[in-house]
Amino acid sequence: MAEKSTFARLLRWTTILAALCGFVSTLSFATGAEIAIRYLNPVFGACWDRNEFTIMACSASALGMIVAIRAGARVIEPSSGRRAAIVVALAVAVVLLVPVADAVAKLGRMGWNADGGTIERWLTTLLDYEVGTLLDKVVIAGVYFFKMTAFAMLAGLGALSASAVVCSVAGSLRSETAVARSSANE
């Protein structure tokens, strides 16, 4: 029971970590916060500037896939290797993280991206021009992040389907081996 709760806690913290990394990198990407980091620590600021988009895309992919795997796993029967299916799906997600991040970064650029005059006008009217423009950039980056996450959720569900098959086949092989062994013993 304690082991199960540790696993659940690990999953929850991985989800929170991915969301947090995504939040920070998206905010930094939108507001150009790397300049402030460069001011404090030039080497780290330069490194952050080079990698913040990659971190944002990887966080969105990880978050989408983990959320989809956790949600999808709820419909799997607990006693039929749900946990094994989650573990295999997470392993597949880790292996596919970089290709999925690359794909969702491209897919996220398609479709509505909040980059219109309406939101910007509304924000600059509601607040003053500088704050409104800054918030508009945050909204655009936020929408992009959510779209990447949504596309990654599809990848997560695909990984879970494949892992459910793997666990089912492995389970049936195990049970058949056990049946063969017990009949041989008899």
Next chain:
Amino acid sequence: MFSIRIVILFIHVAAVIVALGGSLFSTFALTPILARELEPAIRIKVVRRVIRTLGAIVLSALGILVVTGFGNLLYYGAVTLTLALKLMLVVVVILLALFQYANLGMRIYRLSAAGPNPELASMLARFRRIGIINGTLVLAIVYLSLTLTRETSQVVLMPMR
């Protein structure tokens, strides 16, 4: 004649044929015939094997559909309202298929190990109902996909930059 785009599309369509064809054959041909022709004890043995094998085939096909779907989306290059609706339906179909085979199917498989059981009838009926719902949703997805490729005046929310 041979391009990566066509190969991806071919695998995508083939996976749909396998998943949908398998489900429809099992629901409308195999199950009624088994009910008519076989004794309950033997029928249960066959049905539990069919559910397990079909589950592996359908869930694998769905995994392949997601991978090739990503490829198709990258080549398609735009997100339309039709595509957004299709993707939402895909999520529902995958979740329903997971419930059908990895939950209900597994329970039927386990319960039927000891032979016929009175609880099995209702579970099999539910399994069949979910199969029909999922099949209908997949057909709707196929229709939306055809609309995507044939529609000339589709509402493109914004083309790829």
